Amino acid sequence: METTGTDGTAEVARWWATAITHMAPGVIELRGRPVQDLIGCVGLTEMVWLMLRGHLPEPPQAKLLEAALVAGVDHGPHAPSIAAARMAATCGVGLNNAIATGVNLLGDSHGGAGQQCVELLHDVRAAQAGGADLDTAVATVIAAWRERSPYLPGFGHRFHPVDPRRDPLLGLVDGAVADGVVEGHFVTAARAVEAALVRPGRRPVPMNIDGATAVIYAELGFAAPLARGLFVLSRSIGILAHAWEETQTGRRNKGPIPPTVLPEYRPTSAG
Known part of the structure; x- marks a missing residue:
């Protein structure tokens, strides 16, 4: 492997080559932009876009992304990520550990539905590109997804008959479509x-927060795995707030149930 000089420093430099950050003595550039030109001029949502996409968004794009990030910030202590972070905060660890505890619970079943819904919507679009009409594409994709799981990511909610975050987000998407900010293919697929x-006689299964934000991420051109990453960024704010609140109670070693309630003991027969 080619190196410069005899100490191999060029090889090491290439090992961590990146298009994201240029850092040298007195220099910090993010995606080619001096950090001093960004501070005070660019919002956090715009920075997220810049770091992930390599360029700044147009204001309407940033507005749509910010709406999705705001919508996913929190859903209360019954969410496993929030509850775990609150428990961690009482165990003598720092806020960074408490946040990491909560974030590490954001897996396929809790926190991953947005990514999965983006994938589902891309499957619908791929079926359409293959010649299927929208209804046929949707039916085919739903059948394929239900072979894997009875749950369709992005639709239905165990608490809310209609997720209160759905309509505001979809309204913003509709406005963005009307203004030519996004094309609208994915919101059309999601509504289909x-x-x-x-189903007649059965409870509706409306789009939830994961579906509505998946529409936004897909319309804005974010890859499916980034839908989960963006949700993690959003939910980290709520996790931090809950962890901090818990530290203010002075409680130590908080468990998942009050100490006055003992878990049921279910003995099993030996052998």
Whole structure:
């Protein structure tokens, strides 16, 4: 392997080559932009876009992304990530550890539905590109996804008959489509999936927060795995707030149930 000089420093430099950050004595550039030109001029949502995409968004794009990030900030202590972070905060660890505890629970079943819904919507679009009409594409994709799981990511909610975050987000998407900010293919696909889930005599299965934000991320051109990463960024704010609140109570070693309640003991027969 080619190196410069005899100490191999060029090889090491190439090992961590990046297009994201240029750092040298007195220099910090992010995606080619001096940090001093960004401070006070660029909002956090715009920075997220810049770091992930390599360029700054147009203001309407930033507005749509920010709406999705705001919507996913918190859902209360019954969410495993929040509860775990609050418990961790009482165990003598720092806030960074408490946040990491909560974030590490954001897996496929809790926190991953946005990514999965983006994948589902791309499957619908791929089926359309293959010649299927929208209804046929939706039916085919739903059937394929239900072979893996009875749950369709991005639709239905165990607490809310209609997720209160759904309509504001979809309204913003509709406005962005009307203004030519996004094309609208993915919101059309998502609404077609929602309509296909309507069954006579059965409870509706409307789009939830994961579905609505998946629409936004897909319309804005973010890759499916980034939908989970963006949700993690958003939910980290709520996790931090809950962890900090818990530290203010002075409680130590908080468990998942009050100490006055003992878990049921279920003995099993030997052998």
